Amino acid sequence: MATKSQPQLTLQGAHIALAAAQSHAKIIGVPMNIAIVDASTNLIAFERMDGAKITSISIAMDKAFTAAGHRVGTHTYKDAVWPGGPAYGIGNSNGGRFTTFGGGLPVKDAEGRVVGGIGASTGTPAQDQEVVQAGVDALEKVLRGEGKEGKSKL
Template sequence: MNIGHTTADTVIAAARRRAEEAGVKAAFAVVDTGGNLVAFSRMDGAPLITIDTAVGKAHTAVSVGLDTIHLTAAIQPGAPLFGTGLTLAGTRSFVPYGGGVLIRSGDAVIGALGVSGAPASEDDHAIGAAAIDTAVVAA
């Protein structure tokens, strides 16, 4: 089961509202379970780097099967993923920072949302998680 375009648009609209409430200029990407881009939006004034980073965070979340905020500890000095950092290589990037949030319909993962633009990746995660909690998610 994969996220549909209408649902992806609903998730992005909810994320935009959350970012606006937080005073954050961000980019938002929704991917399906295969990591394929379904919907994308970048707010006016969001830095250009947020484009690839949002897509990468969404792709990373769906690829590893968890919200990317849970990778933060693994990228710290001495941890197993230290040095991976932000590896941008296009739409299939591994971005192990908060802001990639799984989207579920019931218990099934149907895609992921990537948020990039807040001063801290924990804030990107909070925006994404709140958006998914308020959006009506259906396959």
Template sequence: MSVTKPSLKLTHAAALKALAEAVAYAESIGVPQNITIVDDGGNLLAFIRMDGAKLLSRETSMSKAITAASHRQPTSRLDPALELKLAIAGGGRLTNLEGGLPIIFDGICVGGVGVGSGTGLQDIEVARAALAAIGAEDQQP
């Protein structure tokens, strides 16, 4: 029986590259955003609050990133019947708001990106730019 297993880890360099591309995309559409990138354990790797981004969206961007990493799926796909229970059980860190995407390589989730301050669609577009910058799989339809 093995007591360890190899695993993929998101590097800080990849997190910064993803963050930079997300910022560039947000600037190109004229929507200042809060952008959070976490590892597979929900630990903060990179964050920015762009000039003009909504203050409280800082919290939602973090919750979106953690939720996407934790559930290994885009936010907004949680069962609505469980939404409130999961938020309470997760200490308020889980959300079903659009704008969180898991960061997946070779079918393995290595983290999450969460974006908040625009519309749900704008948040998703910015998160997708982050994934594309590092060649991560995109699970959005």
């Protein structure tokens, strides 16, 4: 076969994840920069909440880029990137965009295929991680058919 079809995260799906992530950021009281990318790591949606750090804009985008492109959460590298670690120096790859601290998660479809990524930044890595997890959870709920939006257009 010379071609292959790949499911794509839609703008509607990105907005579902973005809304849930923003809602959680408000609950914890930390305004965030939140980025959603597709499986090819291209930006679909971005929101900078009032009060989010300007310097965290590109960090949120890079977390989403890393999560989608490498297909795992950015937090998984925490213990591997120190000098002597198996992934030491990986943060210098991809033009310095590869992010190795919490706050980026891949977005997967119902079959477990990565269709995008979500990244958040302004809080601590743990707070950023909570925010992106809320976005992923909301989208997965819709993909299971439990949300009001339904899964047909995601």
